[in-house]
Amino acid sequence: DDESDPTPPMFVVEPEDRRAAEVEVDEPEPVKPERKKPTAEVVTDEPHTQGQLDTGPSPKKGSWKLPPASFLVRSSKQAIDQAEVDQRGRDLEEALRAHGVDVRLVDKTVGPTVTRFELELGSGVKVARVTSLQKDIAYAMAATDVRILAPIPGKSAIGIEVPNKTRQLVSLGDLMASNESKVANHPLDVAMGKDIAGRSVFLNLATTPHLLIAGATGAGKSSGINCIITSILMRATPDQVKLILIDPKQVEMGQYARLPHLLTQPVTNPKKAANALAWAVKEMEKRYDLLFEMGYRDITGFNAAFDRGEIKAGVSSDREFERMHYIVVVVDELNDLMMVAARDVEESITRIAQKARAVGIHLIVATQRPSVNVITGVIKANVPARAAFAVSSQMDSRVILDQIGAEKLVGKGDMLLLPGNSSVAQRIQGCWVDEEEVRKVVAFWRDQSPTVQYVSGVEGEESSSSNAGGHSITDGVGDDASDEALLKRAMELVVRSQMGSTSMLQRKLGVGFARAGRLMDLLEQNGIVGPSIGSKAREVLMTIEEFEAL
Structure with missing residues (x-):
C-alpha cells in the first residue's frame, strides 16, 4: 500500500500538464471563440504592444527585425568609496554648524554625477538660512557649485546635491x-x-x-x-x-x-x-x-x-x-x-x-x-x-x-x-x-531596406512640371488654377518692382514664408529671378517690357 500511494499523484499530474499544454496551444485557434480571455489580453496589452501589432498584413511588415542589444556597449560599474562619502557628509554637517545652523544628516544617495545629502533641520531653524549659505557650502565641500532642494518634495528634509569627484558613465x-x-x-x-x-x-x-x-x-x-x-x-x-x-x-x-x-x-x-x-x-x-x-x-x-x-x-x-x-x-x-x-x-x-x-x-x-x-x-x-x-x-x-x-x-x-x-x-x-x-x-x-522611398513633398521641393496633384507645402490647400494665378501675380510684382524679395511676396500676396519661398523658387526655375545671394534680394532677370510682351 505504501508503494502504491505515490503513483496516483504521478499519473494525475502528468495528464494535467498535458491538458494545460494543449489548452495553451489551442487558445489562439478559432475553436472556442466565445472565450473572453483573448479579448481581454488584446485590450490590456494594446498601449504597450503597439510594436507587435504593427507587424501585420503585408509581407514586408512581417520581415522587419529589430537590432540586437549587443550593438550597444554597456559601461563597467565603478565601486563607490563609502568611506569618502561618509566623510563628505560629516564635512557638510560641520560646515553648516560652523555657520550656526543646527542640522543632522539623515540619508545620502550617490548618483552617477552628484551625491545628495539629506539634512534634517534643528528646531527653529529656517529653510532660508540654509539656502543663503549656498556659496559657503560649495567652498567647504571644494565643489564648483551645489544645488539645494529646500525642501525635498514629499520629505521633511533639505537636499544638498554635491558633484562627485569621479563621474560614472551612463551608456x-x-x-x-x-x-x-x-x-x-x-x-x-x-x-x-x-x-x-x-x-x-x-x-x-x-x-x-x-x-x-x-x-x-x-x-x-x-x-x-x-x-x-x-x-x-x-x-x-x-x-x-x-x-x-x-x-x-x-x-x-x-x-x-x-x-x-x-x-x-x-x-x-x-x-x-x-x-x-x-x-x-x-x-x-x-x-x-x-x-x-x-x-x-x-x-x-x-x-x-x-x-x-x-x-x-x-x-x-x-x-x-x-x-x-x-x-x-x-x-x-x-x-x-x-x-x-x-x-x-x-x-x-x-x-x-x-x-x-x-x-x-x-x-x-x-x-x-x-x-x-x-x-x-x-x-x-x-x-x-x-x-x-x-x-x-x-x-x-x-x-x-x-x-x-x-x-x-x-x-x-x-x-x-x-x-x-x-x-x-x-x-x-x-x-x-x-x-x-x-x-x-x-x-x-x-x-x-537597401532602397529607401521618401514621401514626396515633405521639403516642398517638387518640380513645377510634375503632376498637378502633388503641390508643395502651402499655407492653404489650393487647386492648380489658384496656384498658377498666384504665380502670375508674384511674377508681375517682382518684375514691375525689379526686386526679388521673398518678404515682399509675403506682404503683397498675404502668404506665409513657406509659400512665398516656393513661389520665389518657381520664379528662379522659370528664369525670372537669379539665385539667392544671402539676405539680399534676388536679381530680376526679366524687364518690364519683356513681361508686357508675354
Missing part, C-alpha cells in the same frame, strides 16, 4: 538592458538617463507628448538627441514610427541618412525645414479628418479597430486604409529656424503641439539659445515637458523650466527633466551613445 546600453526598459516597452518610450538613485529614466512621447530641450553649447543636447533617436531605432520598426529630422547644423543628423524610418532625407535648409513643419501640420489635419470620418477619437482606437479588421472603405469608394504610424519630428536647432522664418515656424510648432497628440505626431525641439526670442511664450505654453542641460544664468533656466536650477548643473549630460505632468524637476545624468554604435544600428536597418 545607452545600460538603460536598454535595465529592468525599467522591460516595463517601458512602448515604441515611443525613449531613453533619457539615470536619476540620482541610479534608476533608468524613460520618457513616453505618446503621453508627454512633446519635448523641449535646451542648454548651453557642449552641455550634452546633441548626445541626448542621439540617444533618443537610437532608442527609438532599437525598439520600433519603420511601420511603427516615422521620423523627420531637421538639422540646420548639417553635421548631427547626417549619420541617419537613408534610414527606412525617415519620411524624407535629413533637412538642413531652414527654408525646407519650415516646409517640413508645415507638411506635418497638413498631415495632422488629414489624420483628424480621417478619424472624424471613421468615428474614432485618437490613433490608438483607430489602430486597434484596424487590427480587428473593422476599418473598411465604403462600397462606392476605392480608398485603401492603412494603419497609422507615429511621426516624430526632431528639430536640432530651433534658433536657426526662428532667424529665417520665425512666424511660420512658430505657427507650425504651435499647431502641432496643440493638436497633434491624438493623431500620433510628436515634437522634439532643441536649442542652444534659451532666450524668449527663440523659446517664445506660445511654444512654452504648448510644450509642457522640458529638459534643461547646463546653462549660464538663472534667467536662461527660468526661460526653459520656469524655475532656477539649471545654472547649477555641471555639464556633460547633467540635466533637469521636467515631465509634462509635474512641476518638480528631476535631476538626471543623460545617457551616452557612441557614434560607432549609432552607425551599427543604422547599418542594420539599411541592410533590411
